[in-house]
Amino acid sequence: MIRMKKIAIIGSGAGGLITSSKLAKELSKEIKNEEVSITLYDKKTEQEFQPGYLEVAFRGTDPSKIKKRVNKLVNPGVNMVYENVEKVDLANRYIRTEGSDKNRDFDYLVISTGASPDYEQIPGLKEANRDFHTNADKSSLIYNEISNIKSGKIVVGIGGLPYKCPPSPNESAFMLDEYFTRKGIRDKVEIVYVTPFTRIYSAESISEVIEPIYKNRSIESITTFNTDTVDPEKKEITSLEGETLKYDHLFLTPPHKTAGFLKGSEYSDEDGWVKVDKKDLHITTYDNAFAIGDTTNIPISKAGVEAHLEGIVVGSNIIGDIRGTDKNYKFTGRTQCSMETGFHKATFVVGTYDRPVEKIEPSRMNYMEKKVMEEIYWSSLRGHYEWLFKYHFKEDYFLD
Template structure:
């Protein structure tokens, strides 16, 4: 009997559970394998859709689904907050129960979320589109009433999920105010701790001229230190002070609370894994995938998905005795919408630097296709398409 515990039913946890339940369906039926998926939430949101909610007014309900509709047959769902994963004694403990749920394999996929405690005053002053769809909708309410003024957007701190998303917010604000015919009355300023507008040079070469053409001012090497909500001022570690009327910064992110101080994590709580097979470096039958790992690549859904496929395959190989071993290639693929139905992609691997891809309508359409197939992809319905699309980056044998 083998018990598999998966913590977190987001982009990474769901595809991993779907793949395991499909490939181990015989063993699950025979009572030789159990899969238990834990999440404190009963609904999932399509997080890339937060941009549409914040800057185009999409109704938040359009990007939500009940978790029960996303869970594959053969997977037991536990709705509770996980407060401890004990790797040495192989059990999970949740907040609402005194029971210790044993496992033979555990996969941590608890994602990341905004951490307002890192920057004094940010919470009082800011509105963000990384917390959830409801908070994103508040931004749309706010921008709908803006007639003029100075908007500051950008990166409030590192790390955060979806590296291009702050740039997308600048482009989408530009589009919003252009369409309303008041772009000349609204100043858009983009701040970033990096030394260029986008950290990867190849993408920076593509978007820097677009910032100039669209009159979006940029301030680089700006590390937000404190925010004064009353004076409407941000001060950087470099000593610069910037005035704003409206602030939509992407806050620095943190991992799930139970990971901080745990022996599987680094000092900030990110889980220490082998970047190829994703096993937790302190424990062979424990794995972590997605935003919660300490791998220094983008925190994005594509990575969570491809990592989940690698981990699921390797667990299936061990349980069924085929011994199959796959490795994650480090493939990233984040879309960056540049407004007016165009987008570029941030694409790279551990071995290949980020490519230079010009914005196009075709890329925008690809992004839109992903929106359509997202929920089905968590069930594993589109692995044939992902295999075709990612080719040798899908996994390394």
């Protein structure tokens, strides 16, 4: 009798759902014959379309419009366990969920626990700030606030590193500019963008594209500004460089952290990010365990497209191992983050491990492509548009 191969996936965000969908679809025969099982662990019963946080924050989209029940996103053949994992033992191949003394064994493991805001790093930031990275409901608080602004100084930008969705702080500046321009009070509202980088965007090619837009729209930018503390009473931000900045409204992107159970483990770095091979995503010396998406220590952007492509690579390699093929697929480092520049235009941050980020001018066509991707997002988590991704990314879909 063939022993069942058990696949455990931790995290039901974009990466975990895409990976589980890939595995469930291609291993459907093995699942039916009870040769393979797939179990997805996550306490959350609801997922959110995180790029939509900007629309909620700066255009007033109803938060409920970007939420979906997890059970509507999980493919048949995937067992859903609504519990958070608190321990992973790679050497002995088991995981344990919170409040349980039961060890759940696995043959293959995929960690896709993402990243979340870490307000503890910056004193005063939590009390003073509103952000569009925590969840949809908190993002809506920004729109409630800007709806009542008639004048004043708004500070946006990067509060700390690392953070997910690299273009989003720049998008917030552009969307605020559009909002107050359409409202007819742009001349009464000062918008200031702060960043710890030496230029407006970390990639030089994109910075060259958007710097003129900042100047043309009178958005002030302050570079090499590493936020140290925030004084909510005085409404002041102090940087590590010793600069003090006043504000009336603060919408900074906070630094992010990894899942708590990963910190201090043998397979993570000192900050808790999982150490993986940047090509096939296996964890350190464990060929049967992988990590994808925001939770890895790969020095690339923390964004959904990476989680998607990494999930396809990992899923393909697990399938190949189960079926005994000698294929070894590799992630190219491809990123493709959209950056809306306001007024129905957008650019894209596109690059790989081997190709520097391209210089792409904002256009309405790019904006339309961004909107198309938003429309198919939920279906893409179930693998329904994989043919389109494969066509679009071509040789960057994966290497074999």
